[in-house]
Amino acid sequence: MSSMGELTFFLGLQVQQKEDGIFISKDKYVAEILKKFDFATMKTASTPIETNKALVKDEEAEAVDVNLYRSMIGSLMYLTASRLDIMFAVCACARDSLFDLEAFFDSDYAGVSLDRKFTTGGCQFLGKRLISWQCKKQTIIANSTTEAEYLAAINCCGQVLWIQNQMLDYGFNFMNTKIYIDNERTICITKNLVFHSKTKHIEIRHYFIRDSYEKKLIQVIKIHTDHNVADLLTKAFDVSRFNFLIASVGLLNI
Template structure:
């Protein structure tokens, strides 16, 4: 490959490098999709989705243009590579791409309104930060209104640097919050194990990584000597 100087743009990501920090965002792409879908001048909102209000099938509501809905979802999915703050909301709306209704389109529009007010957010990587691998695991028990499945959520940090995050619906219906939290913990552990192996190639040993879980029963199961993970230490945060 030919040298093109300091990296400033890569696969849609804008990279700003300074002596003490690296900042990655997609504010130009945000401006493009806001203009494309005519949201550049709308009223903004402080959150990407309404709290404590799950999306449902809403079969009695009017249908909306499927192509428009899928186009908006596709644009937002590409943006989640640098915007973990909208990942959960986008994934929730993406589940209704087959027969979207007016309520679903309203939820997608709320994400765009949020982006209009928070277009310049991104990933902040300070130089002066501890270089310890930590992970956080959580689950939204039975949060999917269509099939009552839970949603696995997790993120991994190197010090104060967010390097990986997940938001995915679990494959089976869990019978309890404990079970859903344990599945989320296992998923998080798998991601941590992958990061550990990757970092070994660079000479960094993170074989004693903390995973923070907010469910005491799940922590007890993880610490069971018959089920425990040998390279993980678990902390409780309520």
């Protein structure tokens, strides 16, 4: 940063360096998001939220654009990093869906044409909000579709356990997290602790997902391939399928 001169603006932060200290503000960022969401001419309020007035769903009003609303909340959440005074109001407005942790994963068996290795993908949601995602070409060649799906499940499980531990620090217990799977045999292997001959080629070290299932840290739930949003992270698609998947994970084109 020193090679570029004195720091004055960084990631939405305005920085002023004076003799009596360094002052940080987000005035420019606030002005930009007000203009972006057409709130620049709205009336101001003395407090961020009214007292003793619960936020309830208006059954008669026209439904809001969910993607636009989440975009607004996301912009405000970034603002709360330096604006403690609006933190409660923003978090209250962010409760637009169930606050549950759930995950999806998928794999593309032998999908890499050069060496026939496979790609795994996974995504994790808090409520309807996508908070984590992965896409990785694996270093081994799977001997079956089941093995490819099972190893994808392991990667997803590891991420879920990490998120669970992180959320415990904030007082949220997400044990027994739902993981959605579109491969029936992967579910059977995860649930059945009998070591079948058909799965002997899968290394023992990969069976920690069974242990997580036994401890009720996760659930494994069957989902149809058409509704598996992690599919987006494993292969290419035609326009209609691609648009469906990006809408499913909450991506907004702005």
